[in-house]
Amino acid sequence: MKRKLLLGVGLAVILTLAGCGGSIKSSSTEDTQTNKHYPLTIKNYKKAEGGTTWEKKEQIFEKAPERIMANTRPAAELLLHLGLGDKIVGVGANFGAPDKAVEEEYSKLPILGDGYVGKEATLGTDPDIVIGRGGLFDNADWGVGTVDTLNEMGIHTYVLESSITGGTYDSVYKDIENLGKIFDVQDKAKSFIKQLKEKQNSITSKLANIEEEKTFALLFMTDPKEVSVFAAHGETFFHDAFRMVKLDNVFKNEKGEVSVEMLIEADPDVLIIPDWTTYNNSNPNDIKEALYANPKLSSMKAIKNKQIYAVDYNYMFGYGYNTIDGIEILAKEMYPDLFK
Structure with a gap:
């Protein structure tokens, strides 16, 4: 009887251990799958204080950051698209056209x-990573x-590749991919990239039959x-974005100041002005009307043909995904028949 009891107890123990063993193995497997993503090394950038030259610098992550400071609105909006709103502890540069989504x-x-x-203000948020515009x-x-x-203080950084010299709109896709890896949200990153590429392809396909590339100049006016003319020399992201609508900056190679006389002589097909509506409630139509009425500019093609367009500042110099929204708006204004 005692022997049977011991045998029964022993069998119960074996079954219990077998059950625990299966559970421990499953838990261990889950931990391995979760942790194998980290440590993660991301190649990013840095520059010296007051400098202009960007150098490569690696950022090593032992786990996903928990407290994010985004230095511009577009950077914060990008993080929201990746489902990271609960991790954002501070946002700077709160201006520009909002992303309705x-x-x-x-x-x-x-x-x-x-x-x-x-x-x-940045350090006051106690961040473990600062993300945003390189400048x-x-x-x-x-x-x-x-x-x-920031790194010396134990704070990670991610400089948007779209915002450094050499950045293009394709750099936005690289940034989304990298952030997806840093926060282990690769599926959301892939989905958002797909969404943006579909919009970009839609715009370029509608403009595919336009063979003539027009010239433009940016009048940075308030x-x-x-x-006031801004040459935008070295602003590779800016130039790449406007090429989507077959526009080429006539002053892109000009390193110095551009005078009004130089503008008149260059005589670009189109003039672009910043839309400051979301920043200081100014009306871009006031600037347009003043330019059209300016006798000094009356000989210019853009004035004669009513080719002045206003673009929100963040669409031009936010170095973010939503630049595609500004380009779509501009394309519809320039070529309304192609977007009916």
Whole structure:
């Protein structure tokens, strides 16, 4: 009897251990699958304080960051598309056309300032990663701190490749892919890339039969009475975006200042002005009307043919995915018959 009891107990123990063994093995497998993604090395960039030359610098992640500071609105909106809103602890440069798809989520984020924010405000969010526009990674009052400075404090950085010299709209896809890896949300990254590429392909296909590439100049103006030309030399992302609508910056190789006389002599087909509506409630039509009425510019083709278009600042210099939205708006204005 005792022997049978012991045998029964022993069998129960064996069955219990077998059950636990299966459970432990499953748990171990899950842990391995979860942790095999990290440590993760991402090749990114840095530049010296006040510098202009970007150098490669690796960022090594032992796990997904938990507290994100985004230095511009477009950077924060990108993170929202990847489902990372609960990790955003601060947003700088709160201006520019909103992305309607994530506008409600964005309204709940902690905004640090309407303009560019400095290192003190950035560090005040206690971030473990700072993400965004490359030009803002500086120790100046308007900068979040250099990459080296932040890294030395134990804070990771991700400089958007679209925002550095050589960046193009294709760089946006690389940024989304990298951020998908950093936060282990690759499926959402792939889905968003697919969505953006479909929109880009739709625009380019509608404009495919336009063989003539028009020239343009950017008039960086806030005061209708003061004509100011921005050459945008070295702004590769800006130039690549406008090439989607068959526009070529007539001053792209000009390193110095561009005078009004140079503008008149170059006589571009199109003039682009920034739309500051979402920044200071100004009306771009006021600038258009002033330019059309300016006697000094009356001989220009763009003036005679009414070819002045306003584009939101963030669509031009936000270096983000939503530039495609601005390009689509511009394409519809320039070629309305092709988008009916």
